[in-house]
Amino acid sequence: MNAPLQLSRLRVEQLRQFRQGFELANLQPGLNIFCGPNEAGKSSLVRAIRAAFFERHRSSAVGDLLPWGDSSAAPSVELDFAFDGHQYRLAKSFGKRPRCDLRIDARSLEGAEAEDHLAQLFGYGFASRGASKTEHWGIPGLLWVEQGTGQELREAAQHAREHLHGALQSQAERLGQGAAAQVAASGGDALLSELRAQRGELLTATGKPRAELEQAAQRVQALQQSLQDLDLQIARYREDVDRLAQLRSQHQRDEQERPWEQLQQQLLQAQQAQTALQQSEQQLGEARQRMNQLQNQQQLLQRQLQAFAEQERAATQREQALAQASEQLQRAQAGLAPARDQFKHSSAQVRQAQAQLQQSRQAEAARQTRQQLEAAQHQQARMTEALQHAEAAQQSVAALRAPQAQQRPLTKADLDTLRKLDQRLRELSLQRQALATRLEFKLDAGQQLRLRQEGQAEAESLAGQGQVLLAAPGVLDLPGLGRLRITPGGQDLDGLEARWSEARAEHAAAMERLGVQDLAEAESRFAAQQEALAQLKLVEQALALSAPQGLARLQQEQADLQARLLALHDALAQQAAGEAATALSVAEAESALDATQRVEEAARQQLGRLEQQHSAMEAQQLQAQRELELARAQLAEPGRLERQREHQRQWLAGEAELAAVAARIETLQASLDRARPDIVQQDIARLQRSVQQMQQAHQELAVQIQLIEQSLQQAGAQGLDEQREQSAGDLARAQRRWHELRLRAAALDLLCRKLDGKRQASLARLQAPLQQHLQRYVQLLFPDARLDVDEALTPGLLQRGVESGDFEALSFGAREQLGLISRFAYADLLQEAGRPTLLILDDALVHSDAQRLAQMKRVIFDAAQRHQLLLFTCHPEDWRDLGVAQRSLR
Numbered sequence: 001m002n003a004p005l006q007l008s009r010l011r012v013e014q015l016r017q018f019r020q021g022f023e024l025a026n027l028q029p030g031l032n033i034f035c036g037p038n039e040a041g042k043s044s045l046v047r048a049i050r051a052a053f054f055e056r057h058r059s060s061a062v063g064d065l066l067p068w069g070d071s072s073a074a075p076s077v078e079l080d081f082a083f084d085g086h087q088y089r090l091a092k093s094f095g096k097r098p099r100c101d102l103r104i105d106a107r108s109l110e111g112a113e114a115e116d117h118l119a120q121l122f123g124y125g126f127a128s129r130g131a132s133k134t135e136h137w138g139i140p141g142l143l144w145v146e147q148g149t150g151q152e153l154r155e156a157a158q159h160a161r162e163h164l165h166g167a168l169q170s171q172a173e174r175l176g177q178g179a180a181a182q183v184a185a186s187g188g189d190a191l192l193s194e195l196r197a198q199r200g201e202l203l204t205a206t207g208k209p210r211a212e213l214e215q216a217a218q219r220v221q222a223l224q225q226s227l228q229d230l231d232l233q234i235a236r237y238r239e240d241v242d243r244l245a246q247l248r249s250q251h252q253r254d255e256q257e258r259p260w261e262q263l264q265q266q267l268l269q270a271q272q273a274q275t276a277l278q279q280s281e282q283q284l285g286e287a288r289q290r291m292n293q294l295q296n297q298q299q300l301l302q303r304q305l306q307a308f309a310e311q312e313r314a315a316t317q318r319e320q321a322l323a324q325a326s327e328q329l330q331r332a333q334a335g336l337a338p339a340r341d342q343f344k345h346s347s348a349q350v351r352q353a354q355a356q357l358q359q360s361r362q363a364e365a366a367r368q369t370r371q372q373l374e375a376a377q378h379q380q381a382r383m384t385e386a387l388q389h390a391e392a393a394q395q396s397v398a399a400l401r402a403p404q405a406q407q408r409p410l411t412k413a414d415l416d417t418l419r420k421l422d423q424r425l426r427e428l429s430l431q432r433q434a435l436a437t438r439l440e441f442k443l444d445a446g447q448q449l450r451l452r453q454e455g456q457a458e459a460e461s462l463a464g465q466g467q468v469l470l471a472a473p474g475v476l477d478l479p480g481l482g483r484l485r486i487t488p489g490g491q492d493l494d495g496l497e498a499r500w501s502e503a504r505a506e507h508a509a510a511m512e513r514l515g516v517q518d519l520a521e522a523e524s525r526f527a528a529q530q531e532a533l534a535q536l537k538l539v540e541q542a543l544a545l546s547a548p549q550g551l552a553r554l555q556q557e558q559a560d561l562q563a564r565l566l567a568l569h570d571a572l573a574q575q576a577a578g579e580a581a582t583a584l585s586v587a588e589a590e591s592a593l594d595a596t597q598r599v600e601e602a603a604r605q606q607l608g609r610l611e612q613q614h615s616a617m618e619a620q621q622l623q624a625q626r627e628l629e630l631a632r633a634q635l636a637e638p639g640r641l642e643r644q645r646e647h648q649r650q651w652l653a654g655e656a657e658l659a660a661v662a663a664r665i666e667t668l669q670a671s672l673d674r675a676r677p678d679i680v681q682q683d684i685a686r687l688q689r690s691v692q693q694m695q696q697a698h699q700e701l702a703v704q705i706q707l708i709e710q711s712l713q714q715a716g717a718q719g720l721d722e723q724r725e726q727s728a729g730d731l732a733r734a735q736r737r738w739h740e741l742r743l744r745a746a747a748l749d750l751l752c753r754k755l756d757g758k759r760q761a762s763l764a765r766l767q768a769p770l771q772q773h774l775q776r777y778v779q780l781l782f783p784d785a786r787l788d789v790d791e792a793l794t795p796g797l798l799q800r801g802v803e804s805g806d807f808e809a810l811s812f813g814a815r816e817q818l819g820l821i822s823r824f825a826y827a828d829l830l831q832e833a834g835r836p837t838l839l840i841l842d843d844a845l846v847h848s849d850a851q852r853l854a855q856m857k858r859v860i861f862d863a864a865q866r867h868q869l870l871l872f873t874c875h876p877e878d879w880r881d882l883g884v885a886q887r888s889l890r
Contacts, residue, residue: 004029005836007868009080014073015065016044028884031864035876036889042872043147045889046842052077052092053118053140054132057100057111061131065094072096083121083836090118122836123163139163139830143823144840151815153822154808157794163835164770164793164826195752202745213745216738223731230724237712244708251701260694267687270680277677284668287661294658301651308644311634318628325624329617336614339607346600353593360589373568376561383558410526414514421507422519428500437470437488450477472497769832773825780859781817781852795822813847817856820844824863831866839869846875857882 011023018041024034036042047065055062065075076093089103102114109117119125124138134141134155142160157164202213209217442465443449452459453474462468476484516522634640771789778787782800787807790796795807795818807818820841827837845856861882863869873879876886 015075199748315631325621
């Protein structure tokens with residue numbers, strides 16, 4: 001059995017709602033649940049998988065894949081999956097840039113070749129033209145369940161029947177029942193074939209009439225239809241006579257009463273009322289405009305009056321601010337002198353600490369130079385030792401690499417290829433020996449025969465006792481008697497001989513290319529090569545440890561270190577000459593300097609804050625003085641008091657006019673509300689349509705009267721009653737002929753069904769593996785129940801205790817549940833036969849109650865132990881107890 005199918009990645013782009021790239025990666029071998037609300041793209045992803053396999057990349061019937069409103073898009077689908085130890089990647093795009101690429105490990109296929117390869121692998125076909133249909137989908141069409149089609153199994157199984165029979169046939173041959181399977185699939189004996197042929201002249205395979213029976217039925221139907229048409233024409237003629245009288249009476253009454261004139265008068269009154277209302281609306285608009293003007297004027301006057309009051313308050317506030325600023329300036333001047341004295345004292349202390357630090361640093365530099373010199377001397381000793389080890393390792397690497405350069409290296413791929421060629425040659429040789437003609441001979445002493453086989457340059461001498469295998473025609477010379485021509489027989493011997501010769505040539509070419517005599521020498525050489533590489537790796541690791549950056553770099557580092565030693569000696573000689581004794585260390589001198597600097601910085605900051613505060617107080621006093629002078633100037637401006645009084649008078653007059661305008665607006669609005677202009681407008685539209693409809697109906701009534709009069713004149717001249725009598729006679733004769741043919745077809749159909757029953761025993765043995773898989777799942781849903789498989793390999797009779805019923809008679813939910821169970825059984829059967837299986841369920845089991853859904857979860861979980869199953873749902877809460885993490889599409 002082949003390794004199960006494993007889909008690992010799905011990517012779509014420019015496909016329906018997925019305008020940007022969307023990818024589902026890291027798909028698991030068993031159950032995968034994808035959830036999302038309606039319109040999230042679940043069915044679009046299922047459609048993408050179907051299109052990747054079922055649709056030709058150059059098909060023009062994939063318009064449903066395009067994003068809505070974007071006819072220039074190029075929908076694309078990428079799939080990664082593994083099967084039977086091989087890795088597959090399918091990339092397909094449609095529309096403006098059609099393309100199909102299939103990579104199988106390192107092998108690549110393109111276009112129709114790639115599509116045909118996948119169709120043969122998965123068991124489906126393509127439409128000769130147009131979009132792919134259900135009859136082309138084969139095995140995937142059976143195992144990939146679209147939304148709302150779980151209960152529709154029979155048609156999908158019919159389209160996949162050939163592939164299912166192939167799986168059953170392989171199972172039967174594996175179990176030693178090949179003969180029984182061939183009998184069950186042969187179609188019956190000669191008598192059944194003859195009877196089916198006769199039945200086929202009258203009925204199709206599904207029981208529908210054909211040929212003469214169909215023609216007889218069509219003639220009966222046509223005559224019945226003709227008779228019905230004549231009866232309908234006669235009845236219509238009589239109805240038209242009555243209808244004409246009614247229409248003439250109605251038309252004459254409308255001509256006398258003329259009801260549309262009264263509606264026209266009502267329309268004129270409504271239009272006059274609308275004109276008056278429009279004048280009132282105009283007056284209301286003018287009043288509202290005047291109110292807006294008055295409101296804007298009042299707001300402006302209010303702001304000006306507020307500005308006068310604000311000037312008076314500002315003058316008082318400025319006097320208070322000037323007094324406060326003068327007091328703050330006096331306090332700031334009092335604190336400046338002590339702060340300046342403190343800053344001078346701290347600055348002198350900092351200069352003393354800096355001189356002490358300079359002396360400490362000179363002494364510390366001399367000590368550090370001595371330490372660096374000692375460290376460099378130790379480093380020089382270690383580096384000298386490392387250089388010696390590195391030079392020795394470099395010589396070992398060169399010694400190990402020399403043999404590798406003289407001989408072509410053998411790779412793991414070369415060895416695997418040679419093993420496959422050797423295995424294939426051995427298998428073909430065994431088949432050749434099994435199918436070749438075996439010539440055994442035993443000759444008397446001194447006797448000799450010569451045998452020449454086709455394809456051999458020289459004849460072979462036969463003497464003594466032995467045997468020869470003849471895979472090709474040969475000529476045996478019999479001294480003194482003549483020649484015997486021997487032509488070997490057997491299944492596909494010529495083709496086998498050609499494949500054996502081809503395999504031997506490929507095997508010899510591979511050994512010559514690799515420079516070996518046989519597979520054993522290649523494996524021995526590969527092992528020696530691997531051992532030498534391992535030793536070389538160890539020596540290279542030792543060289544890397546001694547000289548991580550290379551031997552030349554290590555030698556350069558040693559030279560650099562020697563130069564540094566000389567420089568340190570010179571520096572120490574210069575520093576020792578000027579080194580002076582000091583009482584403080586560098587750290588103590590730096591600490592003392594840091595303390596004095598902090599004191600100086602604090603004094604500087606304090607002085608700065610006081611100076612800044614003094615400057616701010618001076619500026620604040622000056623600003624307060626200027627603002628007070630400006631406020632007093634504004635209060636003393638000529639004419640200010642008169643303008644304030646005039647604005648107050650204008651504001652009071654505006655308030656009075658505003659109240660009067662508001663009252664007028666309220667009166668006009670109330671009048672319009674009572675009159676309802678919208679209702680008046682509706683009355684005008686209603687009356688206009690009513691007048692138009694009445695006048696149009698009156699005109700159409702006159703046209704109908706004229707048409708009926710013409711129709712009655714034509715029908716009166718056709719002789720309908722005589723035609724009906726003749727059609728009735730023809731119908732009676734056609735019905736008698738149709739009845740005779742139907743009885744013959746029924747008799748042949750009954751006889752064929754009786755004979756077909758004799759084949760059920762062998763069919764039952766052939767269907768046993770499928771029945772076993774199906775029964776295993778049925779027990780999880782209906783304990784102690786049995787679901788039989790019919791001849792079409794679809795569910796038939798369901799037996800539960802003493803009750804039984806056909807699959808098609810079950811409820812919608814039960815048929816959907818058993819339909820999914822049957823698909824799981826098909827998948828088990830196909831997997832045992834080495835076929836790829838992938839189960840897809842799009843919003844399945846939405847019609848199942850809680851108890852049945854819980855039982856079906858057991859079935860789904862069990863099937864997912866053997867197959868990869870993709871479940872798309874908009875009800876994630878129903879699938880939380882299946883032990884796998886749900887993946888949201890949004």
